[in-house]
Structures are given as C-alpha cells and as structure tokens.
Amino acid sequence: MRIEKGAFASRLLGRIPAAGVRTRVLGVLRWLRPLDAAVEKVAGRKCATLDPEVRAVLRIGLFEIEVLGIPAAVAGDGAVHLIRRLGKARASGLVNAVMRRAPGLVAQLLADGGPAFRNSHPDWLWRRWVSVFGEDRARKAMEAAQQPAALWAWFRDQGELNAFRDRGVPLTPHSWMPDAWCSKGRELVQVVAEGRAYAQDPASQLVAWLAVMVAREGATMVDLCAAPGGKAARAVRDGAFVLAVVADLNLMRLRLTDRLFSNVESGVHRVVQNAAETALKPGSWDVVLLDAPCTGTGTLRRHPELRWRLRPGDISERARLQEELIEAAYALVASGGVLLYSTCSMEPEENEAHFRTLRAGFEVEDVSVLLPEGSGAVPTSQGGFRLIPQENCDGFTVHALRRR
Numbered sequence: 001m002r003i004e005k006g007a008f009a010s011r012l013l014g015r016i017p018a019a020g021v022r023t024r025v026l027g028v029l030r031w032l033r034p035l036d037a038a039v040e041k042v043a044g045r046k047c048a049t050l051d052p053e054v055r056a057v058l059r060i061g062l063f064e065i066e067v068l069g070i071p072a073a074v075a076g077d078g079a080v081h082l083i084r085r086l087g088k089a090r091a092s093g094l095v096n097a098v099m100r101r102a103p104g105l106v107a108q109l110l111a112d113g114g115p116a117f118r119n120s121h122p123d124w125l126w127r128r129w130v131s132v133f134g135e136d137r138a139r140k141a142m143e144a145a146q147q148p149a150a151l152w153a154w155f156r157d158q159g160e161l162n163a164f165r166d167r168g169v170p171l172t173p174h175s176w177m178p179d180a181w182c183s184k185g186r187e188l189v190q191v192v193a194e195g196r197a198y199a200q201d202p203a204s205q206l207v208a209w210l211a212v213m214v215a216r217e218g219a220t221m222v223d224l225c226a227a228p229g230g231k232a233a234r235a236v237r238d239g240a241f242v243l244a245v246v247a248d249l250n251l252m253r254l255r256l257t258d259r260l261f262s263n264v265e266s267g268v269h270r271v272v273q274n275a276a277e278t279a280l281k282p283g284s285w286d287v288v289l290l291d292a293p294c295t296g297t298g299t300l301r302r303h304p305e306l307r308w309r310l311r312p313g314d315i316s317e318r319a320r321l322q323e324e325l326i327e328a329a330y331a332l333v334a335s336g337g338v339l340l341y342s343t344c345s346m347e348p349e350e351n352e353a354h355f356r357t358l359r360a361g362f363e364v365e366d367v368s369v370l371l372p373e374g375s376g377a378v379p380t381s382q383g384g385f386r387l388i389p390q391e392n393c394d395g396f397t398v399h400a401l402r403r404r
C-alpha cells in the first residue's frame with residue numbers, strides 16, 4: 001500500500017528481512033496486470049474502486065495461488081484470516097469468492113491476453129520496445145523482467161573472497177562478468193550485510209569494469225552521479241587511480257557510500273555537488289563516469305513498480321536533465337581521457353540520441369571490443385552498446401567518448 005502511494009519497493013524491503021514478504025511484494029508488483037484483471041472479473045468492478053487493504057489482500061492471495069502454486073484453500077484461508085484481522089470482515093465474502101474462483105482464472109486471462117498483458121507490462125512500453133528493438137527482443141526483455149533477480153556481488157578484496165571460499169559454501173561465477181559471484185543460501189546475504197561484499201547487478205559491475213579498462217595506470221577519475229557508490233567503489237578497487245572523486249547531488253545517498261570507502265586510505269574524495277554546475281577543474285580528468293539519473297527501464301525486474309509509474313513523457317524529461325549533465329561532463333575530460341556515459345534505461349532518447357552530434361574534439365571510443373565474451377550486448381546506432389535485460393543481468397546502455 002505504501003508503494004501505491006509512491007514509496008520504492010527496494011527501499012522498503014531493504015528493512016524487511018523476511019524472504020516471504022519480499023517474494024510477495026515484488027511478485028505482486030510484477031504480475032499486477034493479470035492479477036488485477038482477475039480480481040476485476042470476479043468482483044465485477046475496477047480494482048481502483050476497492051478498499052486499498054482489500055485490494056492488497058486479494059492481490060497477494062491470487063499471487064500465492066497462481067504464481068507460487070499455494071493450494072487455493074490454504075491461500076484463501078490466509079486471505080480471509082488477514083482481512084478479518086484488518087477489521088474488514090465485511091469484505092470476507094468478496095475475498096472468499098475471488099479465492100474460490102481464482103484457480104485457473106489468471107492462467108486463462110494470460111492465455112487470452114496480448115504480449116504486454118502476458119508479461120504484465122503496460123501496452124505503451126510494449127509498443128515502444130517493439131518499434132525500437134523488434135518484437136523478439138522486446139518480448140525477451142519483458143519475460144526477463146518477470147523473473148526474480150538473483151543476488152550478485154563482488155567482494156571487497158581477495159582476502160574476503162578467499163575467506164568466503166574457505167567456508168565451503170558453493171560460489172558461482174557469473175557467466176560473463178568477471179569477478180561477479182552468486183551463492184544459494186543466506187551466507188552471501190550475510191556477508192553483504194556485513195559490508196564484506198557488495199551486492200550489484202552484473203550489468204552495473206560491467207560499467208565499473210569498463211571505467212578501469214579505459215583508464216591508464218595513474219589516471220584520475222570522477223564519478224559525477226556516484227551514490228550509492230557501487231560502480232565507483234568497484235572501479236577504485238580494481239583500478240590504479242591516483243585520485244578518484246565520488247560525487248552526487250544527494251547528501252543522504254552519498255552517505256550510503258560511507259562503508260564502501262571506509263577502508264580506502266587516500267586518493268578518494270567525496271563531494272556533494274550538482275554535476276551540472278561542478279566546480280571541479282575542467283579538462284583534467286582521465287575518466288569521467290556519468291551514470292546518469294534515468295527512467296530505469298532496464299531494471300524493471302528489480303524495481304517492478306516502475307513500469308506502472310512511468311509515463312511516456314518521463315523519458316523526454318529525463319533526457320533533458322541528462323543533456324545538461326553531459327554538457328558539464330564533456331568539459332571535465334582531460335586530453336586523451338574518456339567520458340563514460342551509462343544509464344540503466346533502454347530508451348534511445350536517454351542514450352544514443354545524446355551522441356548524434358559530439359562535442360568538438362571528442363570521438364566515439366569503441367568499448368565493445370573490451371566487452372567480456374558472452375555478454376550478448378548489442379550495438380547502438382552511435383557506437384555504444386546495450387545490454388537487453390536477460391536472465392542474469394539488468395538492461396544497461398553505455399557510450400564512451402574519448403577526447404583527442
């Protein structure tokens with residue numbers, strides 16, 4: 001209910017350790033469209049007109065039956081019990097009816113629905129992605145967004161990785177992202193909570209990895225939109241930077257980097273600043289990373305509520321802000337240095353469209369030759385690449401420009 005009012009699921013769930021809550025909240029948000037269609041069919045009225053608590057209980061109950069495979073009688077009892085505890089006993093008839101008629105109803109609606117409905121996405125996004133990427137890729141991206149995302153992490157240093165291995169807990173390397181690890185069970189979650197490893201999607205890790213790959217030894221780096229700091233921290237861990245500036249407009253978010261940089265002795269400075277009005281010295285940074293604020297359409301698996309919140313107009317609004325940030329970022333790049341621009345958005349307006357014309361003195365750096373084998377990245381029209389959301393990584397788009 002708080003997410004319906006604008007809260008972010010990942011933030012709320014970060015404070016709730018129960019895995020069952022996480023599964024239900026994210027699952028309901030992922031499958032919201034067919035779940036609501038089923039509720040509406042049985043209730044004979046629009047979901048929006050239902051009491052918010054009743055609506056939430058119905059969605060959870062249906063999700064348990066149709067997606068988790070919990071027997072209808074069990075899920076139905078749970079839902080009725082819950083609605084009574086919430087003091088809404090009057091709605092127990094409706095809850096009962098929906099739960100009784102539920103088995104098979106969602107499956108039937110899914111079978112009859114169009115492609116966006118079947119993967120529980122809004123129609124406008126389906127039409128957009130089909131026109132940009134083609135039907136096959138659009139469908140695969142939406143299918144990927146319907147699967148729970150695994151926890152991928154990198155370790156603070158080799159010692160932490162070795163210590164984890166010494167426990168004898170199986171650790172699986174990512175299929176293409178070097179040094180990204182996954183593990184079944186609670187141990188990795190625990191190590192991440194202790195700050196000894198950092199949870200980060202492999203696509204995000206790839207951006208940090210590229211920042212290291214394009215830099216020569218002894219380079220300087222600035223991350224202009226750094227918080228909560230995952231990319232900057234992984235780049236600092238792996239790169240031989242003499243100086244790294246980790247900046248963000250948002251002080252509270254920048255504070256989230258406290259732990260990440262607590263063991264870095266020198267050479268890393270944290271700055272609160274508006275990247276569009278930076279006071280950093282122009283023309284003196286070898287790597288300028290701009291991981292820009294964006295619509296996040298590559299991360300609908302981890303942030304399933306975004307698809308219901310986004311409006312087509314948000315894309316151009318974000319693109320305008322990005323344009324300003326890119327202008328400022330160009331000015332910082334040293335001769336021979338690289339501007340690395342990334343977003344977790346799939347949308348051309350937020351990515352390649354910014355580089356149809358380049359600032360004088362810059363040229364496209366072909367980073368696709370650096371990509372780890374098997375990433376499945378596809379080239380963009382302006383010499384960058386895009387990762388389409390897939391089973392084991394989010395969607396991301398990256399462009400690199402080198403100053404002559």
Ligand SMILES: C[S@@+](CC[C@H](N)C(=O)[O-])C[C@H]1O[C@@H](n2cnc3c(N)ncnc32)[C@H](O)[C@@H]1O
Nearest residue numbers: 225226227228229230231249250274275291293
């Ligand atoms: C995509 S997130 C960055 C994620 C980060 N690079 C990481 O890997 O952890 C975008 C960030 O841009 C910041 N931001 C938004 N507008 C900004 C501005 N004008 N100047 C600096 N940072 C800004 C937000 O506070 C947010 O932390």
